[in-house]
Every structure is written in structure tokens, then in C-alpha cells.
Amino acid sequence: MFTLVHQDKNGKARLGKLVTEHGEIDTPTFMPVGTHATIKGLYPKDVEEAGAQIMLSNTYHVFLRPGMDVIRKAGGLHKFISWGKPILTDSGGYQVFSLALLRKLSDKGVEFQSHIDGFKHFLTPEDVIDIQSDLGSDIMMPLDECVHYPCTKDHGEVAMKRTVIWAKRSHKHMLEHKKNGPTRKQLLFGIVQGATYEDLRWVCAKELIDIDFDGYSIGGVSVGEPSDLIYNILDFTAGLLPQGKPRYAMGIGYPADIVEAVDRGIDMFDCVVPTRYGRNGTAFTSGGKIPIRNAPYAEDFKPLDEQCSCYVCKNFSRAYLRHLFNAQEMLGLTLLSLHNVYFFLDLTRNIREAIKQDKFKEFKKIFLKRYNESFSS
Amino acid sequence: MFTLVHQDKNGKARLGKLVTEHGEIDTPTFMPVGTHATIKGLYPKDVEEAGAQIMLSNTYHVFLRPGMDVIRKAGGLHKFISWGKPILTDSGGYQVFSLALLRKLSDKGVEFQSHIDGFKHFLTPEDVIDIQSDLGSDIMMPLDECVHYPCTKDHGEVAMKRTVIWAKRSHKHMLEHKKNGPTRKQLLFGIVQGATYEDLRWVCAKELIDIDFDGYSIGGVSVGEPSDLIYNILDFTAGLLPQGKPRYAMGIGYPADIVEAVDRGIDMFDCVVPTRYGRNGTAFTSGGKIPIRNAPYAEDFKPLDEQCSCYVCKNFSRAYLRHLFNAQEMLGLTLLSLHNVYFFLDLTRNIREAIKQDKFKEFKKIFLKRYNESFSS
Numbered sequence: 073m074f075t076l077v078h079q080d081k082n083g084k085a086r087l088g089k090l091v092t093e094h095g096e097i098d099t100p101t102f103m104p105v106g107t108h109a110t111i112k113g114l115y116p117k118d119v120e121e122a123g124a125q126i127m128l129s130n131t132y133h134v135f136l137r138p139g140m141d142v143i144r145k146a147g148g149l150h151k152f153i154s155w156g157k158p159i160l161t162d163s164g165g166y167q168v169f170s171l172a173l174l175r176k177l178s179d180k181g182v183e184f185q186s187h188i189d190g191f192k193h194f195l196t197p198e199d200v201i202d203i204q205s206d207l208g209s210d211i212m213m214p215l216d217e218c219v220h221y222p223c224t225k226d227h228g229e230v231a232m233k234r235t236v237i238w239a240k241r242s243h244k245h246m247l248e249h250k251k252n253g254p255t256r257k258q259l260l261f262g263i264v265q266g267a268t269y270e271d272l273r274w275v276c277a278k279e280l281i282d283i284d285f286d287g288y289s290i291g292g293v294s295v296g297e298p299s300d301l302i303y304n305i306l307d308f309t310a311g312l313l314p315q316g317k318p319r320y321a322m323g324i325g326y327p328a329d330i331v332e333a334v335d336r337g338i339d340m341f342d343c344v345v346p347t348r349y350g351r352n353g354t355a356f357t358s359g360g361k362i363p364i365r366n367a368p369y370a371e372d373f374k375p376l377d378e379q380c381s382c383y384v385c386k387n388f389s390r391a392y393l394r395h396l397f398n399a400q401e402m403l404g405l406t407l408l409s410l411h412n413v414y415f416f417l418d419l420t421r422n423i424r425e426a427i428k429q430d431k432f433k434e435f436k437k438i439f440l441k442r443y444n445e446s447f448s449s
Numbered sequence: 450m451f452t453l454v455h456q457d458k459n460g461k462a463r464l465g466k467l468v469t470e471h472g473e474i475d476t477p478t479f480m481p482v483g484t485h486a487t488i489k490g491l492y493p494k495d496v497e498e499a500g501a502q503i504m505l506s507n508t509y510h511v512f513l514r515p516g517m518d519v520i521r522k523a524g525g526l527h528k529f530i531s532w533g534k535p536i537l538t539d540s541g542g543y544q545v546f547s548l549a550l551l552r553k554l555s556d557k558g559v560e561f562q563s564h565i566d567g568f569k570h571f572l573t574p575e576d577v578i579d580i581q582s583d584l585g586s587d588i589m590m591p592l593d594e595c596v597h598y599p600c601t602k603d604h605g606e607v608a609m610k611r612t613v614i615w616a617k618r619s620h621k622h623m624l625e626h627k628k629n630g631p632t633r634k635q636l637l638f639g640i641v642q643g644a645t646y647e648d649l650r651w652v653c654a655k656e657l658i659d660i661d662f663d664g665y666s667i668g669g670v671s672v673g674e675p676s677d678l679i680y681n682i683l684d685f686t687a688g689l690l691p692q693g694k695p696r697y698a699m700g701i702g703y704p705a706d707i708v709e710a711v712d713r714g715i716d717m718f719d720c721v722v723p724t725r726y727g728r729n730g731t732a733f734t735s736g737g738k739i740p741i742r743n744a745p746y747a748e749d750f751k752p753l754d755e756q757c758s759c760y761v762c763k764n765f766s767r768a769y770l771r772h773l774f775n776a777q778e779m780l781g782l783t784l785l786s787l788h789n790v791y792f793f794l795d796l797t798r799n800i801r802e803a804i805k806q807d808k809f810k811e812f813k814k815i816f817l818k819r820y821n822e823s824f825s826s
Contacts, residue, residue: 402489
């Protein structure tokens, strides 16, 4: 399923290819996030044209609304949302912890109240596999327990151990699915937890590797801890994982985070940042972030990013985009979201090109220097 | 500039071709409306792909925000909004009457307060030509006085006479522009006013024809009067206008209105209805209107309109669109807007095809029967 194509001669950055039922994914890859069965404000055709090879869909949101009945009758998530390329679904665990009202955890599973209508649900790790099987995602995640930062070691250990137990049950249930059901090619990743404690991460990684998942996610990062700590956890945890399997840093991140994580051997990323910032009027560019509402852009007829070849940069000026935000026009939100998604996808394209040429360290240096310079033109 | 290509043998419906600086327009034509220098929620590329040959932009809104300084520096409206095809601009008069705070009218011009910031502006008919010259629109409208329904004959007569005086000044000013300025190919239409009074319409049309405009608009219709009265005014007024010039029914209308107006010899239409209804969750289809939020669509996996070939109907189900509206997702608004714009453009495409074959009367009968049947499948 995964081929490690090349590793940069001067570091840990890796080039890979992941084969799924709905298509191939070149890694390092960025996955735009579709929360409510939509990448907010964007037509699937435009996301595909921007170069996305895979998207992430949140199981929790789709499970609650429109609900699994509708998805099953639609013939799965791909058909429902009209996305022909691969989809990775999360387990919904993170949203249960961050969004749901009143949750109760036990080894058996998780009980929670919907944040939409207060309705109570109970889900076991097996249920979560069943749901993702019905969604028809190409890559599934097992139910895990994600802790926030800071987190005591005791709490971190309890959550990690439960994550391992649930991972075993999820993997077993998935195998039963494959035995009994129609031939499926859904992949299942294990999620390494353990908060900021290296020994917990070590135990978790070891246990999951024994189960032999199709890939490994690093969970519980970017949950409030400082950047240095994020990078350290990624570095340490990536070092525990097998070379021949994809490594996915869940919820990472900002452009600089992605570059730093690739440098530590991570292959897959997802984040809501491009669309969320786009809706809020902030564009990501090779020269840093642009708050488009600001006065200096009123008569600035340059594109958002002169190095960018996206639809937005080829057709619209900063002045026009600022006007749209000032006039509270929806088009501003969608254009900035599209540019931002393209920017993140283009970043991973450039990263892959640099690794191919064994020049990732050089790329990183130049990119971060330019990106971190305060924007001033 | 305008060629009458064919008139249906069985009625008044006409097929024409209007040549402008930015391209040719096949009539009857529908012009999607871009109020704040954007067709709400839609990328220009998608509107063009849907078949739009011309769009309408509101002078009043653009004049107030971003303002003419920005537009001039951008190199005109086409460049600013990235629309390469023809643009028709209105005079802003209608918005002054319907949106502006505290307006004062005199023969000299109109004073009004911006509805955005309360700032006072004074515009003469000459100013309005200058503004549209700077916008660079392909078809300009002169400042006119539009009355509401009902309107006394005295008031209608005063407004009509002022409209004629302003039309003369506008035309004269436009000729001076062409003499002194760079070679421009902007067209100027006259606007026939006269409320619901045939004798006033007659006088107005006669006076405007003497001036010899590039085309004729019928103003002051669809301002609150019943449908029958709208159709009567259009019928009567169209009959007063020269065969060899395009006829534009301003602000018309709903699908049935467009079909009725074509039957009375009208060539051009504009309306905010497709995008406004789209944002509110109502889709226009060949079988009538669909309020997509309604429960029956929750598990309806058919496209909005099985006869429609738009991006939305080829890719998304009613169930998915309903889900987007229920989840308050922006994508629902933009997809329904796009479908509706396509539906209106497709209607005029089908109308043109029917006229070509001298079958417009038949088309009208079948279309209205199916469209007006209450939606029930």
C-alpha cells in the first residue's frame, strides 16, 4: 500500500506513495478538511484542480448530521459529497472530547451528547469501525483517547493504555469485516498517544507496531503545547515508527509546522487552518500572512502572492479581495479559502520536489526565512 | 451593433445578435446581476461556463464602494472583477430611489445620502455617464426617474418628462466623450418610463427614438404592479420601439415573466432572483421551485432538475444540498445560486432554439404548463 520512494540524503524528509481504493497519494501530502461533509465554501472540482489528492472528513459531524442512514442510502460518503479521490476519516474521538456535551468514558466505549441537539449516543471502538466502513473512507482511524496539554503522566498513561486496547479491538473488528463483508480495501492506521511523555509514546508505538497497522498517526499533538514541544514529540515518535509505513501528524498544522514535521520524517498532514483563516480574511502567502481587510491593500493591485499560480492569484487583486471583505461578500471568503488551500497543497508539492533533489534542508531554510519575514510590500 | 436575426413566424418573439466591445450577445439573453462588483457567491469562471454572455453591474453600489478611484486605478470594472465578457451597467437611479437615505430630485440632478455611511452625493446625468465611462461598461444607462406602483398620472408625467430631458443630456454628453476621449465603443440605451399610462409611455418612446439610442430599456416595470399589468406595459411599449434595436426589460424577472416578455418582443433581461433565491434555499427547476430545506428532500438522491446539465445537477443530490443548508454550510448557498443562474441562462438558450425553429409559442405552452404544475415528485 505504501512505498517509500526516496529519503533526502541530508536528513529524515521522505518521499512516498500511498495507494488507496480511490487513487494514489504522493507524500508528503496535505489533506484539506471537510467538516460537515464539505470543505467549507469550496466546490470539490476546485479543490481537486488545486491539486488535492486526498481530503479528510470528520466522522463525528457526519455521524450526527446528516446521519448514517442518509450516507448509507447515498452509497457512501464519496458519492454523497461528489469527491472521487481518497478520503481519510478520523474516528470522531477528538470531536467527542472537544465538542460534545457531557461525555462519559469507560473501557467499553464513549457516551456523549450531541452538541447539535443534546441527543445521547454511545459508541464502542467496533461501532466506530462500522461507521467508517459505511462512510467508505479509504483510510480509517480507530477510536482513541486524546488528552489536552498540559496533562499529568497518570492521566496520559490511562488514556494511552485505553487507546492501545481500543486499537486492538478496532483492528480485530476490521479484520472480521474484511472476512465477512464485501472485498474492501479500506486502510486502518494506529494512533500513537502518550501526551508529552516519551516513555508513554514508546510503549504505545511498540504495542501498535505489534498489531501491524497500515500506517501510523501521531495523535495528541498541537493540543495547546508550545511549538518546540510539538516538534520534539513528532521527532521522537516518528523515530519509533517503521520506515515502510506512512506517518500522519494529526491536525498539523501551519505552514512552518508542516515544514518542520517533514524534516522529522512525517508524511501526512491535515488542518482546518486554510479555510478557517480564509473565511476570517487572512491569506497565506510565500511572504507570510496577509490580513486582507487592512487599509494598505485598498489600492494594491498585485495578486495575493506573486509566486502563486492559483485561480485567485491569476485573476484577482488584493484590492478586489479587500473590497469583497469590506462589502461582506461571500465571494471573498471562498476566494481566500481557495487560495489558502492551494497554498498548502503547493507547499507540499514544493516539498516533494525538494526532497526528490535532496535539497529539502535548503528549501526549508529559504522557505522559513521568507515566510517569517514580516510582510512589507 | 444589433442585428435582428429572425422573428418567430407565429408571434413577436425575436432572435438577435448584439455586438459589443467585449463580445457578442445572442438575444433573448439573461444577465446575471453583480451588485457589489460580484455575482454573489459565484466565481466568474463558473458564471461564464454556465453560459452567461453578459452580466449587469450596479453603478450605485460600485460608486459608493470601493469607489471610482479604485476602479479607475484598477483599469476599469472588467479588470477589477476579472470578467472578460460584456458588462451592462445601470445608472444607479433605481438604487437612489430604493436604497439611498434622503434623496432630493431636481431637473439638475439627484442629491442623496449613501445608505452605507450617510455621506452626501450629488449626481447629474452627465456625472452618471462619466462614471459609467470610467467603469468601462459595454452598455450604459442614462440617469432616469423611476416611479413606484401605484403612481398618479401627474407624478408619472413629471418623472417621464425629466427622464426625457436627462436622456437628451446623457446622449449629448456621451457624444462629447466619443469626440474628445479615446475611441470607445460603449453603447447607450434610452429608458422608456411613463408608469402604467400608455399615453405617457408613447410620448417617452417617441422622444427617445428621436434621440436615436443604441437600444431601448423599458423601466418602471415590476415595481409592485400585478403580472398582467407588467405584461401589458411590456407589450404596449415594445410595440412602440424600432425593430432594429435591442429591447431590454429592466429587472425582469421570474422564469414565467421572461417567457411572457419574449412573447411580447423583448430581448434582454436581468434579475437578482437566481442568486437571491439560491441563498435563501430555493432552487428553480423545469418542474417549478424546490424549497430545498424541506423534509421530503432528506433522502431524495435525485438531482435538483433531471433535465439540467449544470455542475450542481451533474454532481450533487437534493439530499446533499438539503444537508448543506441544514448544517448552515456556505457551499449550499453557492451551489444553489450556481444552479439557478444556469437555469435562467438555459431557459434563454432554449427560448432561442425554439424561436429559431418558429416554435416559440409551443415552447411557451409546454414550459409554463410544466413549470406551474405544483412540484410533486
